Amino acid sequence: DVKVTQSSRYLVKRTGEKVFLECVQDMDHENMFWYRQDPGLGLRLIYFSYDVKMKEKGDIPEGYSVSREKKERFSLILESASTNQTSMYLCASTVLAGVYEQYFGPGTRLTVT
Amino acid sequence: TQLLEQSPQFLSIQEGENLTVYCNSSSVFSSLQWYRQEPGEGPVLLVTVVTGGEVKKLKRLTFQFGDARKDSSLHITAAQPGDTGLYLCAGAPFYGAGSYQLTFGKGTKLSVIP
Numbered sequence: 001d002v003k004v005t006q007s008s009r010y011l012v013k014r015t016g017e018k019v020f021l022e023c024v025q026d027m028d029h030e031n032m033f034w035y036r037q038d039p040g041l042g043l044r045l046i047y048f049s050y051d052v053k054m055k056e057k058g059d060i061p062e063g064y065s066v067s068r069e070k071k072e073r074f075s076l077i078l079e080s081a082s083t084n085q086t087s088m089y090l091c092a093s094t095v096l097a098g099v100y101e102q103y104f105g106p107g108t109r110l111t112v113t
Numbered sequence: 114t115q116l117l118e119q120s121p122q123f124l125s126i127q128e129g130e131n132l133t134v135y136c137n138s139s140s141v142f143s144s145l146q147w148y149r150q151e152p153g154e155g156p157v158l159l160v161t162v163v164t165g166g167e168v169k170k171l172k173r174l175t176f177q178f179g180d181a182r183k184d185s186s187l188h189i190t191a192a193q194p195g196d197t198g199l200y201l202c203a204g205a206p207f208y209g210a211g212s213y214q215l216t217f218g219k220g221t222k223l224s225v226i227p
Contacts, residue, residue: 031213058214
């Protein structure tokens with residue numbers, strides 16, 4: 001079974017803190033994605049990566065950065081957390097070709113106070 | 114920009130009833146995927162439909178891909194409380210299109226009342 005794990009299920013941070021969210025997949029997938037999910041807005045793509053050290057902006061990259069130093073690991077960084085970044089963060093991975101079925105982690109519920 | 118419209122947004126039904134959820138777009142997709150997400154968890158892939166007109170069954174769930182590959186439906190027969198969750202559809206790009214991103218609908222939140 002494909003497994004995507006995220007470093008934390010719940011996280012509470014203060015405004016201005018630097019926040020690291022980590023995602024690890026064990027299926028040797030090339031593509032990895034970070035989304036945020038908010039009620040009424042659905043899943044919104046923040047960043048994705050199709051190879052080590054490669055990254056592409058998604059629809060809402062402002063306030064975020066990413067790092068992919070190893071194929072299995074994709075990190076999302078909030079440089080200076082703000083209250084409007086309170087959200088559910090989901091990581092996903094997929095193979096580079098085919099039907100692009102995405103496998104999601106369990107999510108991190110981040111609250112910024 | 115590709116969009117996927119899901120309807121209805123919310124659905125609350127009694128156990129044993131049937132329901133259909135729709136996913137529509139003006140864009141053509143190479144495949145269409147359905148996910149179910151339970152509260153506080155990540156989405157889990159249910160099925161992928163690839164061929165226009167394709168019908169796939171997963172126990173009481175029936176998935177159909179439109180002939181023109183622009184729309185899909187999910188039909189649940191005799192809904193059970195365990196079917197409760199957020200159902201997401203997602204369209205995949207064609208290989209070689211230069212994109213690996215899925216286009217997600219906003220979801221249908223289903224509540225099945227015992």
